[in-house]
Amino acid sequence: MAELMAKSPAHGLTPVAVGGVTLSEAPMRPVWAVMPWRGKGAALSRALEQAHGLGFPEPGAMITSGQLGIAWSGLDQAFLMGVEPDAALAEHAALTDQSDAWTQLVLEGAAVRDVLARWVPVDLSPAACPPGSARRSLVGHMSALILHPGGDRFEVLVFRSMAGTAVHELTRAMRAVAAREAL
Amino acid sequence: MRYSGWQVLAQGIMGNRGWRPAWRDPAPKDAYDIVIIGGGGHGLATAFYLAQEHGLTNIAVLEKGYLGGGNIGRNTTIVRANYGLPGNSEFYSHSLKLWEGMEQALNYNVMHSQRGIINLFHSDGQRDAYARRGNAMINQGDDAILLDREGCRKLLPYLDYEQTRFPIYGGLYHPRGGTARHDAVAWGYARAADQRGVDLIQNCEVTGIDIEGGVVKGVQTSRGAIRAKKVAIVVAGRSSQVAAMAGMRLPIESHVLQAFVTEGLKPCIDHVVTYGMGHFYISQSDKGGLVFGGDLDFYPSYAARGNLPMAEHVVEAGMTLMPMIGKARMLRSWGGIMDMSPDGSPIIDKTHVEGLYLNCGWCYGGFKAVPGSGHTFAHLIATDRPHEAAARYRLDRFATGRGLMDEEGTGSQHNLH
Amino acid sequence: MLIPCPLCGARDSREFTPKGHASYLDRPAEDAPPQAWNDYLHLRENPAGDTRELWFHGAGCGAWLVVERNTVSHAVTGARLAREVRDAG
């Protein structure tokens, strides 16, 4: 039987490195939307804790544990990342596979906040966006989930179909920031 | 005093000392046959046509600020008759014809410039929708030409035909469309109405409408009570507040629409151009500024100012369509208060109060309607019968669903604009 | 303009779409008389002053909000989840 080759959304577009900032695509991993049923938030959090060692995150937050993470991604919604959800969760939450729906772009480097400031209308300074933050916002005109695990690293999730635009726009910002630094 | 080239020459030689006021500054009388609330373009035009067409001159126009201080003085000056739906089609056709004789009728140069409007389209589906509209325009007796890409290139060589995000398939060209000098329209109607005996009363705010037994009796104002046999409300963005004085709730929401102008440039845009993939329209004023605008900010507002996101969006649309404008600088931005109706089309109708007439709902398209609105509203006020060109602008069409005119097809409810 | 999203905090209005007066939450019953539906769909107070309106945080958390705002000053004085406004009756 033929085998279907998998392709990541930003296949062939990354990595890009300009002036101390690098843009790469994280390896594909399971991403599942976990959406608690009415009144089941607490129960879900316990079940998540039990099954995966992670609770349900507060709005704007991300919880990580080793290779696993769960990031708040909207009203009554979080993305469980790095693992297929335990079947027991279905009792407490709607589950939808989003593993292929997003490109996960990783920006790293000292000027990473300057690069993102070209496109993102939320404050990503360390004071406003501490390690462990998850922000739903825009990257230019694209809806995005922006994760900040810590340091000078940000993970930007945008829809798969827009991977090309996202890489292009972030690269342009990286170039402009680097050119300014050289001024 | 009649205006003419000779007059300009003669006055110039005599040191320009002989010019007379363009209008009087009368004190309000105790009573009028007709009181028009609102000294904007529509109100002034209504007064003029009542005098001109119906011989009614015992009229006061009450303006809470200065004449022409509302949307007539803050729009992007586009004049056109390129609507596709019955109701709008005949009305704007009628209005454009009045534009074409306006300067002679008013003896005032409003600089009506029929430089042509091109509505660009960017897909087969848009082309077909514009063709439907253009064919309706021709059936109405107006002019329309369907341009292909090469046709556009000839008229608009500065558009980006190669890199722009949504390629230019062509455009619907309306040669009789164009622009006019907006303030001059207000001033021209004001002067001509004044010359015919209409009292134009500035700094006079209406604070109440007197109604007895379902019949209008007059208005209360910041300058005293004024009796009137008929009262007409033509107050655009303030329609809800004034109508509330007569106990009415209107199908109107007031929104802000921004407009923009650049510093003066030598001629570079010779037509009015509209973009089909995001609201953006632009023309160049005779003075040289690029005058442009876009869509509503979408939140209701009486502040006559907007915010950056829509301003940026409008400029962005300009940048992808005609990147040359990136070299110009935005000089000024401002906002107008739009009386948005549910279906995007206006209302010219009687009300439940005898002798009280309503003209509102012009949304973001009231400028080109000024002569048509004044003319047909005057007809309604004078004869108590709707003018045939405005007969579909009924207040009850939302309740009945008959004759909705949702040109954009986005829905005839407020939250879908 | 900033909209104080109860979930995301104060956010630039560019992340939101305003969607008309909050009375749009008060949908009449199926069998309500036509006048009630006309009121609901078309007639508006359209206040020049304080108002309550719907904003959709479409480029954010996806919540529909009821925002208290002044249409003259643009001052925003509060925002709640539309769902909670409904639940509170």
Add this chain to the structure above:
Amino acid sequence: MRVDGRGLIDRSQPVTFKFDGRSVTGYKGDTVASALLGKGVRLMARSFKYHRPRGVLTAGSEEPNALLEVGQGAAMTPNTRATVQEIYSGLTVQSQNRIGPLDRDLLSINDALWPFLSAGFYYKTFMWPRAFWEKLYEPVIRRAAGLGRITRDASPERHEKAFAFCDVLVIGGGPAGLMAALTAAKGGADVILAEETPELGGRLLSDGQEIDGTPAAYWVEDIVKELQATGRVRVMTRTTVTGAYDDGSYGALERVARHVAPADDLPPECFWRIRARQAVLAAGAHERPIAFPMNDRPGIMLAGAVRTYLNRYGVSPGRNVTIFATNDDAHRTAVELMDAGVKVAAVIDSRTGVTAKGDYRLIEGGQVIGTKGRQGLRQITYRAGSRTDTLITDCLAMSGGWNPAVHLTCHLGARPVWDADAKMFLPAPGAVPGLTPAGSCNGAMSTAACLSEGLEAGKAALAALGRPAPQGVSLPEAEDDPGRTQALWYVEGKGRAWLDFANDVTTKDVKLAAAEGYASVEHMKRYTTQGMAPDQGKSSNINALALLADSTGRGIPETGTTTYRPPFIPVTMGAMGAFAEGHGFAPERRTTSDAAARGRGAPMIEAGLWFRPSYFPAPGETTWREACDREVAMVRNAVGVVDVSTLGKIDIQGPDAGAFLDFVYTNMFSTLKVGRARYGLMLREDGHVMDDGTTARLGDHHYVMTTTTAAAGQVMAHLEFVAQGLRPDLDVRIISATEQWAQFSVAGPLSRELLNGVLDQPIDDESFPFMACGAVKVHGVTGRLFRISFSGEHAYEIAVPARYGDALYRDLVARAEALGGGAYGMEALNVLRIEKGFITHSEIHGRVTAHDIGMQRMLSQKKDFVGKAAAARPGLLEPGRERLVGLRPVEAEGRLTAGARLFKEGDPHKRVLDQGYVTSVGYSPTLGHMIGLGFLRHGPECEGQEIVMVDHLRKVKTRVQVVNPVFFDPDGGRARG
């Protein structure tokens, strides 16, 4: 001329640039204006209307006269202030708005015609004959008007935009701004300090003053170090805050690299969106000219500007300077010039009882009443008491006092307040929430007062942030004499006296406006164009409204100001619209099959933000029609493959999912069996059709809805509104799954044969009947299969996780080709669906009802649903409405066009007789003629009739027959079979 020992320019670095083709050498740190003045060049521009020779009036961004074109070719930028543009090696600038050389502009003929070009003259003439306006008058006026040029090419410049956030935004880096920033930062706030010029210091760099006993420039250096030491201050020089918006939002324009030669990747300008919790406005003040007769000659400039040229650039604008002033401040100019060794002819002060501040000739109670010098000032005439005399002078430094730069405080609609004592408009209290004005923009006219107000504003900002005032910020000592100013707005006399230099508005124009009844300040502005030029009247509005007040017998406060609106300085459109040029205007969405489709030579067309293949050209085909016809036949006879991933797919889950769908669709979904799909119709609440599509039930509590590509976003927002706003009682969760799945339609009689080659478990009619759906394994990958058809053929949609999309698409197409089929595109898809009478947004264009498209039976009577009540309005149910029909040409070769109108045979083609219109057309290779869908009054009742289709635009007139919209396989046997 250059003055030794003065200025902040770097004299060790000469810089050569070109002005009107001539090489000019200045120094690093010079502006074009200072460099030209340094070489004795006074003539830099021509005025807007009269084309009078002009030099600089100011030394800042408010310059009304010296506007230049910078650069050449496609990158040329017009209307650039010579007073702002810094010089660099290789810079090319040229004067503008002239015909011929600058010193012999042919359009200066206008200056001789001035008596006929008075305010608003054009409203009174050019009306006859009517047709001449567009043909003659307007073109002539347009060519004469305007300022600089832009070429019609795109600029190669790539600007940028960015967002910034801070606790305190300090606008202006003069004494008040520096103190405010220092105080706020030392109090623990994160500060952005935005300064328009390249250096912090403001007027401290222009005026020879001392602070704490040291020259002010040294004090500035110390403060800047102190600011940096806090680690909390982001200094943004060359940055002008251009607008105040709601809730602490500000726009700002940074000239990132306008002072250096262009380089790749380096944005020339950046438009900032700054969000500040608090702000301090320390924007300073603009000096006011005096409108005396013939006050516009090159060499006549503001007294404060003369000091700036002297102390900042080491340039004296004249060798023999006269000062004409109404106030003490301008006397400093004389003192400074003399200190620098420049000759001062006299100080003419309009006041009496004034003492000279130095050893210069003081003429008290004097007014300048005339000037001479066509291309540059040579002589002035003044009157003092009863005496009239002349002075030879090449520079007249004038000062009518200072106007606080209140502009930003007015951007939210507040009006400034007139201070009758100080004779200035001041910011209204609380004008912009969170913004505190400080310094001379707030009327503080001494350095000490500016420093003090800055400190206090910094504290106020901290207090508003809930922070205590910091220790260790002390108020420095400085000059504390605000001086006295006499109100002198204009001087009567022979000849024109300019108010608005940029728009050539004179005192006569304002008087004329008042005489003609244009007496409101807004009428005056609009009638005369006062204040509407690129400088927006920064130096002229107050004089003009004072004159209007006098002319109408009102006071200044009753007259009021016009409205100050953003932007404070003109903003480069390329910066405000940065990133949008070319493809940047909107994201591009690409399907997983995009590369494969392009690889097959398919032209891609936009479908919303997506790209989809139009058709797949085969060898030998020369037109799209050939490809389209072949692809249609392929689907009808074998099997075709098309990517349908762009359609919206929405996961709807929950115990109440069925009830939810019943509410958003007109028809029932709670009764749908698991493993089945159903067509659904969705209305807006106004009773018109919003969208349609199939929804499949994957489990008891799990549906997946399909929307059209065009309406996917709208439907998603709508469902969220219903779930959160209208029916929060329902337990349902919604999420878009559009991007998760690559979904392909496999259509045609051989579709099942093809699929059984890729499915791990083969299917048949029994396991997978028409409208069935379910999970499948595709080459071992878990996917979904739906037996639905948009072509009328036996068809499926097969979905796999998007990572496999590219591979599966290539595999499906290859297998289709092996079966005599292949890939098909949008053109064929469109023909196939028209043959079946299936609608798209060409038909459901927003104004149609279910009744109009023949789906009134889908409006369930058993339940409430969105749009039900409004759809029952009588106007939406009238039989005479335009309703969906099929159209076929009476003659087989007859042409149909979408957008054409329909008429009864014999009727004139008038709007009142219009019967409807055509929405979709295509050539049906299956039927051998064109087919179309359209809307016709009374619709289906007219089936069988012959009518006329008229397309004026494409010059097509065709007799057509009204038919059922389903042209092909009307009983649907092929799809079910």
